[in-house]
Structures are given as structure tokens and as C-alpha cells.
Amino acid sequence: MSAPAFPTGSILGYPRIGPRRELKKAVESFWAGKTTVDELEATAAELRASTRERLVALGLKADDSSIPEAFSFYDQVLDAAVTVGAIPTRFADLVAEDGTIDLAGYFTIARGAGQNTPAEMTKWFDSNYHYLVPEIGPETDFHLASDRLLRQVAEATTSGYTTRPVIVGPVTFLLLSKPSEGAPEGYQPLDRLDDLLPVYAELLAGLAAVGADWVQLDEPGLVSESIDVPRERVLAATKQAYELLSSVPIRPQIFVAAPYNSLGDALPVLDATAIEAIQLDLVRGSLPVGFSTTKTLVGGVIDGHNIWRGDLAGAFSTLESLLELSPSVAVTTSTSLFHVPHDVQDEPLLADQLKNWLAFADQKVGQVATLASGLIDGKAAIQGELDAASAALDDRHSAVGVRDGAVRERAAALTESDFTRGDYAARLAAQDAALGLPFLPTTTIGSFPQTGDIRKSRAAFAAGRISEDEYREAMRAEIRSVVELQEKIGIDVIVHGEPERNDMVQYFAENLDGFAVTQNGWVQSYGSRCTRPSILWGDVSRPSPITVEWSTYTQTLTPKPVKGMLTGPVTILAWSFVRDDQPLRDTANQVALALRDEIVDLEAAGIGIIQVDEPALRELLPLKKKDQADYLDWSVGSFRLATSGVGEATQIHTHLCYSEFGVVIDAIDKLDADVTSIEAARSKMEVVPDIQSSGFGRGIGPGVYDIHSPRVPSVDEVTQLIELALGSIPERQIWVNPDCGLKTRGYDETVESLTNVITATRAVREAHVHA
Numbered sequence: 001m002s003a004p005a006f007p008t009g010s011i012l013g014y015p016r017i018g019p020r021r022e023l024k025k026a027v028e029s030f031w032a033g034k035t036t037v038d039e040l041e042a043t044a045a046e047l048r049a050s051t052r053e054r055l056v057a058l059g060l061k062a063d064d065s066s067i068p069e070a071f072s073f074y075d076q077v078l079d080a081a082v083t084v085g086a087i088p089t090r091f092a093d094l095v096a097e098d099g100t101i102d103l104a105g106y107f108t109i110a111r112g113a114g115q116n117t118p119a120e121m122t123k124w125f126d127s128n129y130h131y132l133v134p135e136i137g138p139e140t141d142f143h144l145a146s147d148r149l150l151r152q153v154a155e156a157t158t159s160g161y162t163t164r165p166v167i168v169g170p171v172t173f174l175l176l177s178k179p180s181e182g183a184p185e186g187y188q189p190l191d192r193l194d195d196l197l198p199v200y201a202e203l204l205a206g207l208a209a210v211g212a213d214w215v216q217l218d219e220p221g222l223v224s225e226s227i228d229v230p231r232e233r234v235l236a237a238t239k240q241a242y243e244l245l246s247s248v249p250i251r252p253q254i255f256v257a258a259p260y261n262s263l264g265d266a267l268p269v270l271d272a273t274a275i276e277a278i279q280l281d282l283v284r285g286s287l288p289v290g291f292s293t294t295k296t297l298v299g300g301v302i303d304g305h306n307i308w309r310g311d312l313a314g315a316f317s318t319l320e321s322l323l324e325l326s327p328s329v330a331v332t333t334s335t336s337l338f339h340v341p342h343d344v345q346d347e348p349l350l351a352d353q354l355k356n357w358l359a360f361a362d363q364k365v366g367q368v369a370t371l372a373s374g375l376i377d378g379k380a381a382i383q384g385e386l387d388a389a390s391a392a393l394d395d396r397h398s399a400v401g402v403r404d405g406a407v408r409e410r411a412a413a414l415t416e417s418d419f420t421r422g423d424y425a426a427r428l429a430a431q432d433a434a435l436g437l438p439f440l441p442t443t444t445i446g447s448f449p450q451t452g453d454i455r456k457s458r459a460a461f462a463a464g465r466i467s468e469d470e471y472r473e474a475m476r477a478e479i480r481s482v483v484e485l486q487e488k489i490g491i492d493v494i495v496h497g498e499p500e501r502n503d504m505v506q507y508f509a510e511n512l513d514g515f516a517v518t519q520n521g522w523v524q525s526y527g528s529r530c531t532r533p534s535i536l537w538g539d540v541s542r543p544s545p546i547t548v549e550w551s552t553y554t555q556t557l558t559p560k561p562v563k564g565m566l567t568g569p570v571t572i573l574a575w576s577f578v579r580d581d582q583p584l585r586d587t588a589n590q591v592a593l594a595l596r597d598e599i600v601d602l603e604a605a606g607i608g609i610i611q612v613d614e615p616a617l618r619e620l621l622p623l624k625k626k627d628q629a630d631y632l633d634w635s636v637g638s639f640r641l642a643t644s645g646v647g648e649a650t651q652i653h654t655h656l657c658y659s660e661f662g663v664v665i666d667a668i669d670k671l672d673a674d675v676t677s678i679e680a681a682r683s684k685m686e687v688v689p690d691i692q693s694s695g696f697g698r699g700i701g702p703g704v705y706d707i708h709s710p711r712v713p714s715v716d717e718v719t720q721l722i723e724l725a726l727g728s729i730p731e732r733q734i735w736v737n738p739d740c741g742l743k744t745r746g747y748d749e750t751v752e753s754l755t756n757v758i759t760a761t762r763a764v765r766e767a768h769v770h771a
């Protein structure tokens with residue numbers, strides 16, 4: 001009997017969180033001790049079962065491996081780590097005698113326990129999804145430590161499905177790992193490939209035994225040029241890995257997926273091994289040139305990372321071009337669908353016209369099924385669907401609001417001077433005179449804990465149970481208490497705490513023209529945390545001031561300077577679903593102009609410090625080097641356009657939070673903000689030497705409190721971090737602040753931590769004044 005062919009229509013992955021965030025709720029309830037592990041497992045199994053059913057209803061086949069077995073309780077990279085036994089040494093106690101780790105142990109690695117810090121979290125390629133970074137060292141004892149994937153495949157088989165198990169591939173797994181603490185100088189996780197591969201081989205054999213015909217190994221690491229391993233090494237590892245895995249005697253057929261961009265020179269390397277099928281991202285990436293193969297090429301022509309219904313006829317032509325490269329072609333998504341919400345039809349408040357332009361995960365499954373029919377029965381068989389999509393696209397291009405004459409005229413009239421502020425030395429002098437801040441000024445990043453009460457008020461307002469006045473008064477009461485708290489602790493620059501914001505991007509989207517927001521469009525950001533990315537569909541403008549009333553109200557409560565708080569243009573784009581019918585540069589400048597008006601209004605209302613957050617600046621950096629300069633040019637430009645409408649005495653802050661500060665330090669410098677706060681506590685000021693060597697000359701607040709953990713930093717710890725910064729950076733430049741906003745923290749630990757930060761700052765001030 002010949003091996004089953006690769007399914008003509010399939011998807012790389014599907015949202016795991018559930019249409020009503022069932023998984024989030026179940027997991028958080030388990031963490032809170034309100035439900036047992038068995039109850040959690042039962043909810044997860046139900047979710048998997050309903051997903052399989054749904055996918056078949058949407059057009060995938062139950063028995064041809066088109067349904068991915070890609071569930072995760074928290075993160076797919078952590079899943080892979082736990083599968084291959086890559087448990088950091090500090091969590092060795094979680095491993096049972098037989099070498100396995102249970103679900104509670106799995107969550108502990110993700111969330112930390114006591115003094116054991118959780119695994120580091122970082123961005124998954126150019127997305128707003130965060131994975132947990134595996135730690136690999138000479139001590140890592142690779143072995144098959146979890147049979148969860150095998151059990152899930154068996155569970156599907158029992159219910160009559162032949163699904164396709166998905167796991168992060170071995171090369172990407174090691175490329176995304178970091179050396180464990182204490183690993184020798186120069187050590188790279190990839191050094192352990194020889195020891196890791198046998199575990200993957202054993203897994204493949206096991207998957208065959210439980211009935212998997214195909215396995216999907218995700219290798220996006222092969223498309224990225226931002227990984228710190230020489231390309232020749234990556235290619236050699238790819239060759240070694242897939243030669244070995246394809247030589248496993250009894251195994252499922254191997255499907256390697258390469259989402260997020262082109263494989264480039266890794267494609268011929270994969271092709272030279274005995275794997276059976278390769279996915280190409282043909283949305284971000286392009287058709288390979290001068291390449292042909294006898295393997296199955298699986299065209300990722302349906303965008304897994306955005307929500308447009310798009311050009312279906314164009315996607316079908318791309319598949320036809322692929323047929324010139326291989327006799328065997330199938331259709332899939334460009335990436336897993338876990339970047340998009342479940343279902344457009346589950347959005348009763350969205351306008352029908354807009355809905356007709358959109359495809360969420362369920363609609364994309366339908367599109368894949370359509371294109372698969374086209375591949376099987378010929379284009380004529382799907383002409384009706386192709387035409388309907390083209391008509392929707394035409395409607396979108398010509399719809400009212402997509403192009404706004406006034407917005408376009410304003411953008412066209414911009415000149416260089418709209419992107420520049422005055423000389424920094426003059427700004428510094430004017431700001432010192434205006435603000436009179438102490439040595440080592442202290443502040444926070446903006447948000448204070450988003451309590452259940454705040455969210456309940458907002459839900460009550462949305463449901464019409466309380467009036468707008470009542471809602472505003474509830475938020476003002478929250479602001480009063482946050483201001484009082486900051487004054488009591490002794491913080492110099494006061495924030496209002498952002499209680500009125502459901503999310504730092506969605507809030508602005510709700511108040512700008514050109515955006516739509518969803519009710520149920522939740523997308524996983526990390527673990528159980530989700531966001532509802534807004535839909536930027538038309539030209540952007542600001543109908544009226546957004547934050548001015550909140551900031552000026554806050555300023556009436558305190559004689560100290562209040563810092564206005566906005567989200568920057570790049571981050572608004574990065575965390576929304578953005579129109580794809582014009583260059584991002586143009587869209588970013590429209591958002592920047594709207595923010596510029598807000599900033600000028602804040603200044604006119606007497607707010608002397610304004611922070612414009614750009615935590616996603618690094619995230620959108622293209623994976624291919626050739627695209628990076630253009631990106632950095634427009635992204636930095638849009639920030640400058642937003643912030644250069646104010647006078648010299650107004651202090652512009654920005655905030656960024658990720659650990660790879662060094663990569664974009666030149667761009668951060670070019671933002672020309674007066675003060676920049678960054679994440680630095682968890683890495684113990686690792687970035688400080690980069691700042692020093694770059695000659696960065698303006699204000700800088702390297703975080704001294706890791707807000708991603710409920711742990712309270714001690715006064716000593718904070719003192720040491722401040723001293724570390726003072727050791728390398730001129731003291732007049734240094735600000736003291738946490739790593740990021742406090743919205744995910746509880747009040748108890750927040751108060752204790754901030755108190756320690758201020759106590760430490762005062763001690764360091766004393767020591768330096770007397771020195």
C-alpha cells in the first residue's frame with residue numbers, strides 16, 4: 001500500500017484559546033485552585049473535540065491528516081521543551097522518577113515558583129505572540145519526557161479522526177533556546193543537536209505507532225535572519241536533522257513548515273533530504289526561483305497573520321505557479337491561524353460591509369477548502385467563490401472612509417521639519433528649568449493594576465448597566481487612589497494609572513476614525529493572556545481629544561508633574577490588524593498625525609511630560625536583513641512625526657520592553673525622545689554596556705523591577721541595579737522606574753515593590769551626594 005498523500009487542503013494550526021476564551025478561563029481557574037487537574041484536562045479535551053468537529057464542518061476532512069493536532073495549554077515551545085526533557089535545572093524537582101513532568105510542573109516552568117524565576121518570555125518571530133525560551137546546556141538530559149502529543153493523536157483516532165501532530169522542529173527549537181546559566185563561554189544550544197535528534201526520532205516512531213500518517217515539524221527558525229548563529233551552521237544543522245529524521249524506519253511522513261517568510265537557501269537543503277513535503281509561506285515570502293522538486297510543495301497562500309478575506313483568485317494563481325515547480329501541490333495557510341480570532345460571524349456589532357471584507361480563522365479554513373477543490377476539480381469549479389472574493393475586495397477599495405481626502409492632503413504636505421525637534425541641549429536646559437526634577441528622578445511606566453472592579457465597571461458600562469457619568473466617576477476614583485498612592489510612596493513623576501483603558505492599543509483604536517474593534521476577537525498573546533487586535537481598515541484621523549481630560553484631571557490632584565500617556569504609531573500598527581492595500585509607512589504616518597494632535601493638545605492643557613510607548617518597535621523588525629533599513633526608517637519617522645509638534649520645554653518620554661535592546665539601539669537613539677525607559681531588571685542590566693558603547697546621550701530608565709513576576713524585589717537588589725547603571729552611564733541621564741506597566745500585577749506586591757524602589761533610590765542619592 002502506498003503512503004497516504006499530503007492533504008490537498010489543510011491549515012498549519014488553529015486558535016487554541018476557544019471561541020469564548022474557554023481555555024483561558026479553565027487554566028486560570030486551575031491556577032487559582034478552584035478546579036482540579038482532571039477538570040482542566042476534561043475542558044481541554046472537550047475543546048479539542050469541538051475544534052475537530054468544527055474544522056470538518058468548515059471543509060477539512062476527518063481522515064486525511066488535514067486537521068493539525070496543535071493544542072497547547074500555554075505555549076508550543078514550552079510543549080516541545082517538556083516533550084524532549086529540556087527542563088531547566090532549577091526546576092529539576094518537578095521531574096518525576098520516571099523522567100516525566102506533569103501539568104502542574106509544566107505551568108510552574110512558565111510562571112515560576114518562589115525564588116525560581118520562570119522561563120524567559122520573548123516574541124515569536126514578527127508577531128505579538130510570546131514563547132518561553134528553553135534553556136539548554138551541557139547538563140540538559142534530553143529524553144522523551146512527555147507523551148502528551150501521542151495521547152492527543154490517540155484521542156483523535158479513538159473519535160474517528162486521523163489528525164496531523166504538530167511540534168516545533170529540532171533546528172528551530174535549538175535556535176530559539178538560550179544557553180543555560182553556567183554554560184561555558186561561547187556555548188550554543190545548537191551544539192546539542194546530536195543528542196536532541198534521537199529524541200525526535202523516538203517521538204516520530206511513537207507517533208507512527210499511534211496512527212499518525214503525517215507529522216508537521218515547524219521550522220520558522222530557518223527563515224529568520226535575526227538569529228545569532230552563522231547561516232552555514234543553520235544549514236548544516238538542517239541537513240543533519242532531516243537526513244536523520246527521514247531515516248527513521250517506521251515513521252509518519254514528514255512535513256516541514258516554514259512560516260513567516262521565505263526559506264531562501266534552506267529550501268534546497270531540505271529538498272535534498274528524504275522528507276516528503278515542504279510548506280512555503282507565499283504571503284510574506286515569495287515563490288522560489290530556479291527551483292523544482294518532486295516533493296509535495298504546500299503553498300501557504302492564505303494569510304494566517306492578518307484578517308483580510310483578500311485576493312482569493314490571486315492565491316489560486318500562486319498555486320498554479322507552484323505547479324510549475326512540483327507535480328504535487330497542496331494548499332495551506334502562511335502561518336498557523338492562532339494569530340487570528342475564531343469567527344467573523346461571531347461579531348454581531350461589526351458592520352456587514354466590513355465583515356464581508358474579513359476572514360477570521362473559520363473563514364480562512366473555508367478559503368483553504370475552496371482552493372483545495374480548485375486544485376482537485378479545476379478552477380472553473382470554484383470560479384463563483386473566487387469572483388465573490390474579488391467583488392468584496394473591490395468593494396473594500398472603493399468604500400467610503402478607506403480614502404479620506406483631508407487625511408491624504410495633510411500627509412502629502414509633510415516636510416522634513418515635521419519630523420524634527422530642536423537641539424537636545426536646548427531642550428534639556430528648558431526641561432530642567434521647567435520641571436526641576438531631583439537627581440535620579442523616579443516614575444512608573446503608566447498602568448497600575450487593572451483590578452477586577454475596574455473591569456467590572458467597564459463591562460457594566462458596555463452593557464448599559466451604568467451610565468457614562470457613573471463609569472467616568474468610577475475611573476476618576478481609581479485615578480485619585482493611584483495618585484494618592486504614588487505621592488505617599490514618594491514617586492516624582494506621577495501617572496494616572498490607565499484604568500480607563502481596556503488595552504493600550506484597543507483604547508486608542510476605539511477613539512480614532514479608520515478603526516473597528518471586535519467583541520469576541522480574542523487572540524493569545526502569551527499563556528492565558530489575550531488581546532483583541534483592532535482592525536485598521538481606513539484612513540486614520542482623530543475626531544476629538546482622547547486622553548486630555550484624563551490627564552488634566554489627574555494634574556488637578558497633585559502639584560507634582562503628571563506624565564501624559566499615549567501609545568505610539570508603530571505599536572498601534574503592530575498590535576492591530578492593518579490594511580494591506582498601502583505601504584505601512586503611509587498608514588503609520590496617518591496614525592502619527594492623529595497622535596501629534598493629541599500631544600499638542602496635552603501640551604496646551606499644561607501637561608509638561610508626555611510618554612509615547614513603542615514596545616513593539618523591535619517586534620515589527622523584518623526577519624530579512626534586506627527589508628530592515630526601510631522599516632527602521634519609516635518606524636522611527638512615524639514616532640518623530642508624532643512627537644515633534646511640541647516646544648523645547650515639553651519632555652517626551654518613550655518606553656520599550658524587550659530584552660534585545662542592542663539590536664535596535666541606533667533606531668532608539670534616532671527616536672530622539674528626551675527619556676527612554678526599557679526593560680532591564682530580569683537580565684540584571686545586561687543592556688547597560690550596549691547603552692554605554694552606543695554613546696546614547698539622553699535620559700534613560702533601565703528597569704529595576706521585573707513586573708512580569710509577582711516577586712517583590714528587595715531594597716538591596718534595586719540598589720545594586722541602580723549602582724550597576726550608575727557605573728556605566730553618566731548619572732545625569734539616569735531615571736529609576738520599573739521594567740513595564742503594572743496592569744497585570746496585584747496591589748499588594750506593587751505597593752511593596754515600588755516602596756522598595758523609592759527607598760533604594762533615596763539611599764543611592766544620599767550615597768552619591770555625600771561621595
Ligand SMILES: Nc1nc2c(c(=O)[nH]1)N[C@@H](CNc1ccc(C(=O)N[C@@H](CCC(=O)N[C@@H](CCC(=O)N[C@@H](CCC(=O)O)C(=O)O)C(=O)O)C(=O)O)cc1)CN2
Pocket residue numbers: 128450452455456458459501502503504505506525526528529530531532575744
Ligand atoms: N495589545 C497588547 N499587546 C501586548 C501588550 C498589551 O498590553 N496589549 N503587552 C505585552 C504583553 N501582552 C499582554 C497581552 C494581554 C494582556 C492582558 O492582560 N490581557 C487581558 C485582557 C485585557 C482586556 O482586553 N481587558 C478588557 C476586557 C476584560 C475582560 O475579560 N472582561 C470580562 C468581563 C469583566 C469581568 O467580569 O472581569 C469579559 O469580557 O468576559 C477590559 O479591561 O475591558 C487578559 O488576557 O485577561 C497583558 C499583556 C505585549 N503585547
Ligand SMILES: [Zn+2]
Pocket residue numbers: 445615655656657739740741
Ligand atoms: Zn512595557
